[in-house]
Amino acid sequence: MTGAPHALLRLDDAVRPAWCGDGLFLPDLQLPQWRAPGTARAELLAPGGGRVALLRRGDDGGWTAHPDLQQAAAALLHEDRIQPRRPPHWRMGDLYQQIPGRLRFAARRMLANRQWSADEFPRWPLDGAMDALRHLLSLAGEDRLARLAWPEGKRWVLALTHDLDTPQSYSAALRMVRAEARLGMRSTCFMVGRHLREDDGGARSLRDWGAEIGLHGADHGHGTPFETPDTIGAALDELGPVIGRLEIRGFRAPSLLTTGALFAALAGRFEYDSSTPSSDRGGVAAPVRGCGTVFPFWRREGVLELPPSLPLDDTLRLRGSGAAQAMAFWEELMERIAARGGLAVLTNHPEPHLSGDPRWLEAYEEFLRRLSRRADVWISPLAGIARWVKQNAGE
Ligand SMILES: [Zn+2]
Numbered sequence: 001m002t003g004a005p006h007a008l009l010r011l012d013d014a015v016r017p018a019w020c021g022d023g024l025f026l027p028d029l030q031l032p033q034w035r036a037p038g039t040a041r042a043e044l045l046a047p048g049g050g051r052v053a054l055l056r057r058g059d060d061g062g063w064t065a066h067p068d069l070q071q072a073a074a075a076l077l078h079e080d081r082i083q084p085r086r087p088p089h090w091r092m093g094d095l096y097q098q099i100p101g102r103l104r105f106a107a108r109r110m111l112a113n114r115q116w117s118a119d120e121f122p123r124w125p126l127d128g129a130m131d132a133l134r135h136l137l138s139l140a141g142e143d144r145l146a147r148l149a150w151p152e153g154k155r156w157v158l159a160l161t162h163d164l165d166t167p168q169s170y171s172a173a174l175r176m177v178r179a180e181a182r183l184g185m186r187s188t189c190f191m192v193g194r195h196l197r198e199d200d201g202g203a204r205s206l207r208d209w210g211a212e213i214g215l216h217g218a219d220h221g222h223g224t225p226f227e228t229p230d231t232i233g234a235a236l237d238e239l240g241p242v243i244g245r246l247e248i249r250g251f252r253a254p255s256l257l258t259t260g261a262l263f264a265a266l267a268g269r270f271e272y273d274s275s276t277p278s279s280d281r282g283g284v285a286a287p288v289r290g291c292g293t294v295f296p297f298w299r300r301e302g303v304l305e306l307p308p309s310l311p312l313d314d315t316l317r318l319r320g321s322g323a324a325q326a327m328a329f330w331e332e333l334m335e336r337i338a339a340r341g342g343l344a345v346l347t348n349h350p351e352p353h354l355s356g357d358p359r360w361l362e363a364y365e366e367f368l369r370r371l372s373r374r375a376d377v378w379i380s381p382l383a384g385i386a387r388w389v390k391q392n393a394g395e
Contacts, residue, residue: 007047029072039057070142073133127278159274167202188213189203276290281315282318306389309345314349338376
């Protein structure tokens with residue numbers, strides 16, 4: 001275990017979700033002792049040796065959670081522990097995207113030589129402790145989104161999403177969306193506002209094949225999230241006509257680079273956000289980050305978060321993964337998310353140097369064919385999932 005000291009989550013069998021194994025580590029939540037009637041069924045063992053009860057069962061059979069637990073869980077979900085800084089190339093703005101993808105990728109690979117610490121919270125590629133914590137809160141009636149029933153009795157949910165950073169990705173994106181449509185699936189394509197304003201023909205073709213269009217930033221620059229909420233909001237409002245025309249409901253931050261100012265600007269403008277990864281390594285915002293959950297959650301700013309819960313294609317390629325290997329890895333993780341009844345959000349880039357590569361396109365189409373044979377999953381664009389969550393969370 002590296003980084004900050006970790007606390008161990010201990011669960012009685014009575015409260016342990018079926019999918020959940022041992023060795024659930026969290027950052028030390030530093031909760032005060034909580035004395036109350038009833039038997040403790042879950043505890044946090046602090047690095048210093050202290051233990052704090054997290055959940056008690058009363059004589060009436062009802063569950064009560066530690067009074068500070070919800071807030072402590074929210075701090076983890078909101079990644080309060082990381083403070084993104086402007087990356088060194090932010091002044092380049094969108095010019096950065098004009099550097100050929102292969103060169104940008106080579107530069108990132110050189111920067112990613114930092115040790116890959118899978119054990120830091122949230123564990124990579126899939127954390128268990130955060131969802132175990134949310135399960136405890138849901139027993140106490142303090143987290144409705146951690147235990148949602150999905151439509152038609154489906155066991156789990158999958159969103160296929162594509163980030164279209166540059167217009168060079170449009171033709172491969174169309175090929176993906178057509179392959180999905182032939183199998184009765186629909187996905188979400190996140191597109192850059194500036195590109196849409198110049199020409200939304202590409203977006204209209206994708207919509208004709210059933211894709212939802214989401215906004216991938218007003219521009220793809222890495223400086224934007226560090227502006228004030230008003231400045232970010234003004235840039236988004238300038239896109240009003242194109243947002244209306246393409247019925248855009250959701251947002252994904254370029255390079256998943258998020259700040260409080262960005263979320264403040266998204267509130268009231270978008271129905272959902274999908275920018276806070278469940279677990280990520282080597283990203284632009286921080287070397288180790290993530291909300292740790294594979295369930296939706298409400299951000300403090302009032303935006304519904306649908307976390308990208310599977311590692312992105314570029315992360316897997318940085319680790320040296322080939323196309324078939326990446327699909328197998330996603331399928332293995334999807335199986336684990338299915339066991340939780342969670343939300344799998346798959347994200348790829350149809351750029352020529354990433355998932356737009358012919359070998360990756362073919363592997364993706366094979367992956368879709370295997371997926372189409374599953375009966376236990378609801379596959380939906382993110383906007384449909386956001387709508388379902390809002391209608392069924394009883395809030
Ligand atoms: Zn992007």
